[in-house]
Amino acid sequence: MDNFDVLTGKAAPLMRANIDTDAILPSRYLTRSSSQGKAGFGQFLFADWRFDDAGKPRPDFVLNRPEYKGAQILLAGENMGCGSSREHAPWALKGFGIRCVIAPSFGEIFFNNCFKNFVLPIALDAATVGKLAAQVEAGTGNRTMTVDLRQKTITAPDGSAIGFTIDEQRRQALLKGLDPIGETLLMWDEITAWRTKDQAKRPWAYLPKSG
């Protein structure tokens, strides 16, 4: 089973605001999951920004630049992952090799979906994200950062440590790689008892058993 504890890798800056999930994974690739499942979306990550009309890589797009080859951490602007609920967006990030996204704020559904796929979204204030982007872009050659989920710290390219906050339940789920359906099924008796009471109170909310 997947998990996430410490990640050391190259960071790439994509400092735009309102990067929507259509940009992260364009709609025309969505139907692939019907036959291919959740794998294989990395090749289409940011497809309309990474490639030109002829399918050739655009040399100026950050993830195509040689200095960011193999990036595992993405720095982004506010409202990162807004828009569509497509879980294909974190599938594409993960498939491409990106395991952590750092931004001032996130679209909520995207934020949620990242955790389900062991991609860690970290919200930091805009000034700090800007500072990290500036260090990565500085050209000193050091673009490496460490994200330590155990200690809840980020080590910036300049060696400074930055703390981050994360909900404890989400942190544990990433560290331990929990199985959410299995966890809920452990509560089945409690769920059934709740439901019996609720059916008496809100009978209009239920429908006849099918089949």
Added chain:
Amino acid sequence: MALSLFEKIWREHVIRDLGNGYALLHIDRNVNHDLVGSLVFEPLDKLKRRMPFPELNFATMDHGIDTDPGRGDETKIPGGKDGVQGLRRKSKEYGVHLFDLGDVRQGIVHVITPELGIALPGLTLVCGDSHTTTVGGMGALCWGAGVTEIEHVLATQTLLVEKPKALRILFEGRVAKGVTPKDMILYAIGQLGAKAGNGYCVEFAGEAIRALPVEGRLTVCNMAIEMAARFGMVAADDTTFEYIAGRPFAPKGALFDQGVRYWRTLPSDPGAAFDREVTLDAGKIEPQITWGTSPQDVIGVSGRVPDPAKAPNAEQRGYLERALKYAGLAPGAPIDGTPIDVAFIGSCTNSRLSDLRRAAQILKGRKVAKGVTAWCVPGSGQVKRDAEAEGIDRVFRDAGFEWREPGCSMCVALGGDKFGPGQRSISSTNRNFENRQGVGVRTHLASPEMVAAAAVTGRITDVRKLAV
């Protein structure tokens, strides 16, 4: 204790409070579509477990299907057919209610759930689509979930949810003639910004909201997600109850009466606390039109495109320059009169009967301008049938619109429906993101009436000049 509509529904659904703002909630309804296909059933397959409550789960085809007359399972987009057939197979296997292609009940998920009485006040409803906020217009708690979350719902009929904060947006006063629910929500997003609702459940309230029919409330809630709110809602009232009565999956007889008594207890109590409250003057709203690449990039139709040179800082200037470059518009230019290539009426925002009726009033006796491609995609088989019974299809066809089969179509640009690079589209949809309607397509969001007006003049036009 005074509670908000949101708080009441939330509390009623908590099976276990997991602390830290999280709860395991009961999910009263789930709706699957062809994009989630058979994938969401895989954990159940693996566990060799029956779906515990198939009768609370629904399925229809909308996202990837073609909207051409005579369509079948084959789609123009690769893989679409697998989603359609996979969802059909799994829905039958697990006993989920299925509204398949050819069924009059088939349509866009957020159009059919209110229409069929699946969505009721006070329910929790999820769907693997961010615009599930739409259905909050019924007075319910409805939100978009990811595939992994839907898997959890199918297997357990519950979901672990982080409790949002509460935001109330009050539209005080009344809207002027020619101003629609779409204009109200676009105006709100323009005023508050595309991330204002992040972390919130938004309740839309105030005189101008109460005056709206149910379909208008659905349009308003549809775009709550475009201000980054995962949940949007309008309190149910007599207008809602009348709408629900007699719909196929709605409670009947004494059960309906019991429902109404319960539903009357749900609206926010006087003095209920909200984490944030915003008041907007509905009387100030004029027909809205977007100019850029985010729904927050919106102005009144008499307004001008912003000028990056006047931006307060470098970041804002960069944002405006990038958006204008994509949109192909000159800084400071008036938006009225901008030539368009394509006009689209449809989507979970604006494809209901009332939308088509209002657009038809503009189209009646007029023709689509030369060189303009115009499409109408009714939101469901029922909407299409009702519109045809009223002769609305004739108005659209006579004007030169294509009258197509129900589906998401040009809102998501799947199913082979897309426009060409550089084309300028005016669209009754909800997202003007880069490449959303096809690579390089420039999208202007507006009401169905504004789309109809632009279709016949060939330019973005203040619909009030054409209205009778």
